Amino acid sequence: MKTEEKAFALMAIAAAAVGAAAAPATLILFGGTVIPMTAPDVAFEAIAIAGERILALGEDEEILSLAGPETQVIKLEGKAVLPGFIDPHTHLLADAPQESLSVAAAQMQALACGITSAAEMLVRPDELPAFTAAAEHGEVRLRTSLYLAYNDLCGNVFGPWYVNYEPFAEIAPRLRIAGVKVFAERSTCGDERAAISFSDPLRRLLSPAGTFWYGEDRPLFAAPELAAIVSDAAGRGFPVAVHAIGDGAVETVLGALELAGANALALRPMVLHNLFLRDDLVPAFARLGVVAAVESTNACFVDVYDDLLPTLRNTLVRRWGDLVGSGARVVADSDWPWCDPGFLSPLVRLANLVSPMNASSAYASWEPCRPLASTQLVSVWQGLRMMTSEAAYALHCEAECGILEPGKLADVVVLSANPLTTLPSELPFLRVSMCLVGGRIEWRDAEVASQASGSR
Numbered sequence: 255m256k257t258e259e260k261a262f263a264l265m266a267i268a269a270a271a272v273g274a275a276a277a278p279a280t281l282i283l284f285g286g287t288v289i290p291m292t293a294p295d296v297a298f299e300a301i302a303i304a305g306e307r308i309l310a311l312g313e314d315e316e317i318l319s320l321a322g323p324e325t326q327v328i329k330l331e332g333k334a335v336l337p338g339f340i341d342p343h344t345h346l347l348a349d350a351p352q353e354s355l356s357v358a359a360a361q362m363q364a365l366a367c368g369i370t371s372a373a374e375m376l377v378r379p380d381e382l383p384a385f386t387a388a389a390e391h392g393e394v395r396l397r398t399s400l401y402l403a404y405n406d407l408c409g410n411v412f413g414p415w416y417v418n419y420e421p422f423a424e425i426a427p428r429l430r431i432a433g434v435k436v437f438a439e440r441s442t443c444g445d446e447r448a449a450i451s452f453s454d455p456l457r458r459l460l461s462p463a464g465t466f467w468y469g470e471d472r473p474l475f476a477a478p479e480l481a482a483i484v485s486d487a488a489g490r491g492f493p494v495a496v497h498a499i500g501d502g503a504v505e506t507v508l509g510a511l512e513l514a515g516a517n518a519l520a521l522r523p524m525v526l527h528n529l530f531l532r533d534d535l536v537p538a539f540a541r542l543g544v545v546a547a548v549e550s551t552n553a554c555f556v557d558v559y560d561d562l563l564p565t566l567r568n569t570l571v572r573r574w575g576d577l578v579g580s581g582a583r584v585v586a587d588s589d590w591p592w593c594d595p596g597f598l599s600p601l602v603r604l605a606n607l608v609s610p611m612n613a614s615s616a617y618a619s620w621e622p623c624r625p626l627a628s629t630q631l632v633s634v635w636q637g638l639r640m641m642t643s644e645a646a647y648a649l650h651c652e653a654e655c656g657i658l659e660p661g662k663l664a665d666v667v668v669l670s671a672n673p674l675t676t677l678p679s680e681l682p683f684l685r686v687s688m689c690l691v692g693g694r695i696e697w698r699d700a701e702v703a704s705q706a707s708g709s710r
């Protein structure tokens with residue numbers, strides 16, 4: 255490069271940098287508690303957003319000085335601002351029609367719960383065109399990561415159809431291919447109790463009914479078979495998310511991931527559900543770097559297995575505290591039945607992670623959930639991480655989402671109060687005042703809407 259060309263290039267870079275710093279905020283939220291989720295005691299009063307990204311966090315005066323004539327300024331009146339919730343296991347797109355909801359209505363339901371990103375955790379080959387069309391029509395408003403199904407919940411195999419796609423490619427607005435979903439055991443396939451598969455040592459401790467149906471519900475694969483599937487996906491750059499409720503299935507999946515080796519493990523594989531975990535399985539998540547995904551709502555599912563778990567349930571089920579304590583990366587998701595806000599709501603699910611009593615709404619045979627063992631409770635801070643920064647890591651979007659930081663995407667939720675200083679029993683009653691995806695207000699409650707018209 256000639257000297258004058260170089261000088262011109264440097265000037266252009268300098269101009270761009272100044273432009274960036276001087277870019278006026280498009281939206282400022284002030285007068286509240288902004289919790290970036292970077293460290294437990296870090297908080298600010300205000301946040302400035304420019305376009306789709308976060309411009310700055312700081313004290314009110316400093317942030318308000320970034321306002322220009324066009325800036326929308328909203329007073330928080332003491333409300334709390336957090337990273338938008340990331341739900342790494344949902345069926346928002348696939349299940350909407352079953353609930354007689356449009357895709358747009360289902361998305362609105364999630365936004366009203368403060369969810370800004372979600373994984374669609376089972377996409378069959380025949381479903382992808384409709385999801386893509388919906389996104390092209392602007393109906394997909396959450397950032398949605400698609401996991402393409404290798405097989406289904408009854409074990410029917412679709413095969414490696416994901417080879418036709420690029421991992422992490424955005425295929426339509428707010429819709430990207432993210433990974434491959436594999437069922438390691440069957441799930442709700444003709445029998446609501448199906449999909450749990452016990453190891454031999456545990457089977458010997460089960461009631462006769464338990465030993466009877468173990469035979470039909472063994473894992474769908476031996477570890478080397480599953481390892482070959484995982485390796486093939488990893489060879490093409492796809493992470494896997496593997497369904498495993500029973501300890502036998504979890505054992506198979508962890509064994510398969512270890513066999514699949516470093517390439518597959520570097521892609522942050524997820525084991526979904528992990529409802530029944532033996533002592534020997536818990537440390538393997540941290541050792542291998544496997545993400546454990548748990549549901550703090552449909553864990554009530556465990557009551558269905560009561561006759562199989564005469565004495566062991568309190569030491570074997572819902573081991574969230576043990577997983578977190580082991581150093582594993584643990585994420586919290588809603589899964590199903592998402593249509594009920596009591597299940598979808600991150601705040602209800604947060605309450606269930608931090609207090610012994612389950613606050614979820616009733617669902618037929620799943621209730622009542624017994625109290626969670628005190629050793630399995632996590633802190634509110636940890637629970638929030640499981641729904642923000644840890645979930646961002648699991649979905650490979652931590653460079654853009656999961657914490658509030660200048661330069662990151664402005665995916666933000668505004669809550670009626672700070673969850674870190676709210677009593678666990680009150681968490682389900684916090685209200686979502688506003689939900690932003692990429693700096694755009696996608697949902698707000700009526701109260702905030704009327705206040706905002708008056709601005710400051």
Ligand SMILES: [Zn+2]
Pocket residue numbers: 343344345375589590
């Ligand atoms: Zn699911």
